[in-house]
Amino acid sequence: MSELKYWIAFNRVRRVGRARVAMLEAHFGSLSEAWGASSAQLQQAGLDRRTAATAARSRSRIDPDAEMERVQQAGVTALTWHDDGYPPRLKEIYDKPPVLYVKGEILPEDERSLAVVGTRRPTAYGREVARQVTSDLAQNGLTIVSGLAKGVDGIVHRAALEAGARTIAVMGSGLDVMYPREHGELASQIAENGAVVTEFPLGTRPDSQNFPRRNRIISGMSLGTLVAEAPESSGALLTARHALEQDREVFCIPGSILAPNSRGGNRLIRDSAAKLVTCADDIIEELNLTTIEYQIELAAFFPEDEAQAAVLKYVTFDPIHIDEIIRNSSLASSTVSGALTMMELRGLIRQVGGMNYVRLRESSQEYQTAQGEHG
Structure with missing residues (x-):
């Protein structure tokens, strides 16, 4: 959190984008260290004279603590490209934003x-x-x-x-x-x-x-x-x-x-x-979104218990109503409802309206079974 406020502060400095943020972090080790640097030190880090002067002057009008408080009071989450919550695919692009504000x-x-x-x-x-x-x-x-x-x-x-x-x-x-x-x-x-x-x-x-x-x-x-x-x-x-x-x-x-x-x-x-x-x-x-290869990427993150495994067998990529799942699985309605809720929280399935459910990805257990069949 203490480092985040400096990312937010630098994000308000004109002419300091992806390349210059990366340059400053590499030279100073952190943006908190870079924030306290003089114009000459910023130039040593690789900034041109104009940008270095702008960044140095910005300290008089930008308060990192105040910026952090403003973000929090707005109910906004600020993510840097080092944060786990930063979208992985966005991290892959050349010109990724140093800070992403999220509601x-x-x-x-x-x-x-x-x-x-x-x-x-x-x-x-x-x-x-x-x-x-x-x-x-x-x-x-x-x-x-x-x-x-x-x-x-x-x-x-x-x-x-x-x-x-x-x-x-x-x-x-x-x-x-x-x-x-x-x-x-x-x-x-x-x-x-x-x-x-x-x-x-x-x-x-x-x-x-x-x-x-x-x-x-x-x-x-x-x-x-x-x-x-x-x-x-x-x-x-x-x-x-x-x-x-x-x-x-x-x-x-x-x-x-x-x-x-x-x-x-x-x-x-x-x-x-x-x-x-x-x-x-x-x-x-x-996009091969229904292939086993795509499901492998996320399968290991979603362990499942016996009830969830039993219910998941009846949930496909086509919508199915909870009553049909109960009939097909022969499980108690409370068991099916609880399993569906847990799997929805884990990202395995989604309710698409009217108590109908669709699958989002394969389970780790099914992947292991498939591996055994094809091994």
Whole structure:
């Protein structure tokens, strides 16, 4: 905690981003040591004269303790790239943010996530395909990542919430500066069922240059990026470009060749920059999300008892009602209910509404059985 306040403080210093934070930490051993350094010492660490002078002067107007208190009072969690809670996939990208501010909670199951982006002015077709495909992805246990903007972003966040799934919104402002204003209630719902995140300090206005920057975080947190509908000028194409640079998959739902709103997405497909998809299953299959290889990554983290193992046999990647599980397993309703609750807490399954459950990943016991059968 004592070190975190200096990360938050440096995050308010102009011209000190990923590369310079890494430089300072490598030279001084910690950002707390770097905070007390003179301009000359900062230059010795590798900062240019202008940035070193700016950083040194910042100490007179930035109080690390006050910044830490401000974050805490706002109900925000600040994560550095050294923290366990920092999204692992985001750590992999070149330009990862030194500090990520979070309202809500980022969970291990959010590793199974897909970015869905598109135009702020979708057509009726764009709205429907974005909603339908996102809903199907969410019901298959994927966390939906988007940018909380008007149009497609808002549609896909709501589709995920309506499916009972997790969703993550990446903002282009401070978490205390809602943009657009009409998405305030939506942001609150997302924080309760996922997370609202940003790299920008509290109080940061939604300036236009912030949104292209935040797009790399949308793609960086995700296994891949789906472009639902986008004209040639859409910022969604920037997110797709970031995904390609990050060696992540890019998918696109095709649109009419006569529709201006489909030209950007269609061009991605034409240029082989995106894979054409028409449904959620195309994406799930392309990402191999149902294969045993993917499940191995997280299986060891979820031990299970006898009741959970018995119940899990009847929960697949297709929704099944609790009453059917009780009938099939011949277990007491209280036993089944308790096992489902524990497995949902552990991230093995998810309730998708109406007491229906779907599986998110294989169990460690099943993996061991599969290994024995194929060994």
